[in-house]
Amino acid sequence: MRIGVFYLHKMTLSEEIQRRKTFGIIAHPDAGKTTLTEKLLLFGGAIQTAGAVKSNKIKKHTTSDFMEIERQRGISVATSVMGFEYKGVKINLLDTPGHEDFAEDTYRTLTAVDSVIMLIDCAKGVEPQTRKLLEVCRMRNTPVIVFINKLDREGKDPFDLLEEIEKELRIDLRPLSWPISMGKTFKGVYNLYEKSLTVFNPGEKATLDNSIEIKDLNDGTLDKLIGEDYAKTLRNDVELLEAGYPVFDKEEYLEAMVSPVFFGSAVNNFGVRELLDGFIEIAPAPRGRTTDIREINPDDKNFSGFVFKIHANLDPKHRDRIAFLRIVSGKFERNKNYFHVRENRGMKFSNPTAFMAQDKNVVDEAYPGDIIGLYDSSNFKIGDTLTEGEKMNFKGIPQFSPELFRYVVNKDPMKTKQLNKGLEQLTDEGVAQLFTKKTDNRKVLGTVGALQFEVIQHRLKSEYSASCSYESISLYKACWISCADKKKLADFIFDKAHHMATDKDGRPVFLAESAWALQMAEEKNPDIKFHFISEFKED
Numbered sequence: 001m002r003i004g005v006f007y008l009h010k011m012t013l014s015e016e017i018q019r020r021k022t023f024g025i026i027a028h029p030d031a032g033k034t035t036l037t038e039k040l041l042l043f044g045g046a047i048q049t050a051g052a053v054k055s056n057k058i059k060k061h062t063t064s065d066f067m068e069i070e071r072q073r074g075i076s077v078a079t080s081v082m083g084f085e086y087k088g089v090k091i092n093l094l095d096t097p098g099h100e101d102f103a104e105d106t107y108r109t110l111t112a113v114d115s116v117i118m119l120i121d122c123a124k125g126v127e128p129q130t131r132k133l134l135e136v137c138r139m140r141n142t143p144v145i146v147f148i149n150k151l152d153r154e155g156k157d158p159f160d161l162l163e164e165i166e167k168e169l170r171i172d173l174r175p176l177s178w179p180i181s182m183g184k185t186f187k188g189v190y191n192l193y194e195k196s197l198t199v200f201n202p203g204e205k206a207t208l209d210n211s212i213e214i215k216d217l218n219d220g221t222l223d224k225l226i227g228e229d230y231a232k233t234l235r236n237d238v239e240l241l242e243a244g245y246p247v248f249d250k251e252e253y254l255e256a257m258v259s260p261v262f263f264g265s266a267v268n269n270f271g272v273r274e275l276l277d278g279f280i281e282i283a284p285a286p287r288g289r290t291t292d293i294r295e296i297n298p299d300d301k302n303f304s305g306f307v308f309k310i311h312a313n314l315d316p317k318h319r320d321r322i323a324f325l326r327i328v329s330g331k332f333e334r335n336k337n338y339f340h341v342r343e344n345r346g347m348k349f350s351n352p353t354a355f356m357a358q359d360k361n362v363v364d365e366a367y368p369g370d371i372i373g374l375y376d377s378s379n380f381k382i383g384d385t386l387t388e389g390e391k392m393n394f395k396g397i398p399q400f401s402p403e404l405f406r407y408v409v410n411k412d413p414m415k416t417k418q419l420n421k422g423l424e425q426l427t428d429e430g431v432a433q434l435f436t437k438k439t440d441n442r443k444v445l446g447t448v449g450a451l452q453f454e455v456i457q458h459r460l461k462s463e464y465s466a467s468c469s470y471e472s473i474s475l476y477k478a479c480w481i482s483c484a485d486k487k488k489l490a491d492f493i494f495d496k497a498h499h500m501a502t503d504k505d506g507r508p509v510f511l512a513e514s515a516w517a518l519q520m521a522e523e524k525n526p527d528i529k530f531h532f533i534s535e536f537k538e539d
């Protein structure tokens with residue numbers, strides 16, 4: 001006799017994929033990214049108290065920026081990926097460094113998300129980092145939801161703000177919620193989609209269900225709730241919005257053609273629920289990625305994934321690192337043998353880690369859209385692909401032409417081996433790019449931010465016992481070159497030998513001393529192509 005047999009529904013691969021959303025928040029520092037992250041985690045029940053998410057931004061007033069970075073590295077392992085569940089949806093929020101010197105890290109992280117929330121401070125509008133990060137999203141057609149923050153403060157007129165964002169970022173917006181006044185007289189937001197009103201009571205945190213349905217804006221309840229004048233303004237605003245903005249179309253958003261807009265105040269937890277509800281309804285499920293041989297769909301039976309970030313452990317005695325892998329297709333299983341394509345060999349992972357909010361746990365399986373941490377003793381480089389045996393490489397994780405350069409000078413010849421190893425591994429992590437000059441074999445470091453030079457010097461000393469100093473080199477840009485005619489390419493490399501180097505993969509790189517020198521080289525050599533990102537189609 002069998003009593004009480006319960007059949008637990010085991011989700012299919014496709015169901016697991018459909019219930020996942022992997023995204024990042026992009027913002028200029030101080031727009032409220034840490035605050036919003038925390039509120040989202042609170043809604044997801046992943047944390048219980050405010051203040052649990054540590055800001056990973058580098059405070060301006062610290063005595064030494066790079067010591068602060070060291071401290072922050074500890075924090076940023078914990079906040080690299082924050083997974084949480086909300087209404088049955090598994091959400092993976094990937095953190096991006098706030099400091100602009102680490103912009104490349106952010107660019108790479110954006111290769112692992114399927115959509116982003118772009119945060120804008122209502123008083124500041126579009127800021128430089130917002131602009132740069134949006135460009136990166138545009139390169140990959142990443143769908144963007146806009147959240148306009150800090151409505152509890154005086155800011156720009158919302159109509160002007162929308163116009164500024166549309167013009168400056170060249171995107172089409174569709175407001176889905178609308179603020180009623182702002183600053184001291186901020187009354188709340190009206191949800192244009194659900195036709196409901198959420199009233200703002202300063203000092204009182206918004207709860208999950210404090211919104212009031214107002215299907216008809218002419219309903220007198222509105223006047224009672226926010227006062228006649230504000231009700232009138234809202235009615236006028238909504239009329240203008242309906243006339244000025246086409247109806248929101250989810251498909252257009254998924255194709256990155258339009259961006260829905262929400263308004264709120266993250267610190268007051270206001271408008272965040274609307275944002276999150278809107279997000280889970282429209283944001284894309286995990287998407288496929290392109291490889292050098294074919295498109296990979298998430299529901300391909302075979303597992304595949306790529307490494308987009310490598311994080312060195314903080315313990316200098318152990319040179320272990322964590323490689324962050326985005327799963328693209330199939331199911332990842334612990335202890336199963338996978339194929340490391342670049343190294344052309346099999347690998348097993350006994351302790352793959354999943355990140356749920358602040359906790360790290362060993363996982364037995366993971367699905368497309370998930371990020372897992374793999375303990376790594378220098379086997380991985382950024383961009384590496386893991387498969388079930390197929391020889392293919394994911395694309396779209398380029399390096400960008402660096403803008404700051406220095407010669408590396410070995411200060412301790414007895415430690416040359418350590419120095420080389422350190423430089424090799426730190427540049428594998430993506431801290432900077434390493435070039436070797438063709439004529440004299442001198443090593444040149446290239447970065448996008450000045451802080452990285454200090455970080456490398458400090459980490460070489462503490463993790464590899466090697467010391468280096470820097471010598472200035474006057475360079476404007478390093479760019480990869482290619483040419484359909486191999487003889488012409490060889491001639492160019494020969495002629496420009498003093499300005500040539502190789503990158504870590506042995507590819508030729510032209511070091512331009514000035515914008516003018518680059519322009520001249522381009523004009524005089526029309527067959528040679530100059531590339532500003534490392535990934536390009538070989539002729």
Ligand code: G4P
Pocket residue numbers: 027028029030031032033034035036055057098149150151152153264265266267268
């Ligand atoms: P970031 O990660 O994007 O750099 O920003 P973060 O969340 O650290 O927020 C930057 C500042 O803006 C913080 O103030 C934060 O409290 C404030 N803030 C965030 N959201 C809102 C909002 O909706 N309204 C208002 N008025 N302020 C907001 P801080 O003084 O720099 O830090 P703290 O001492 O308050 O933590």
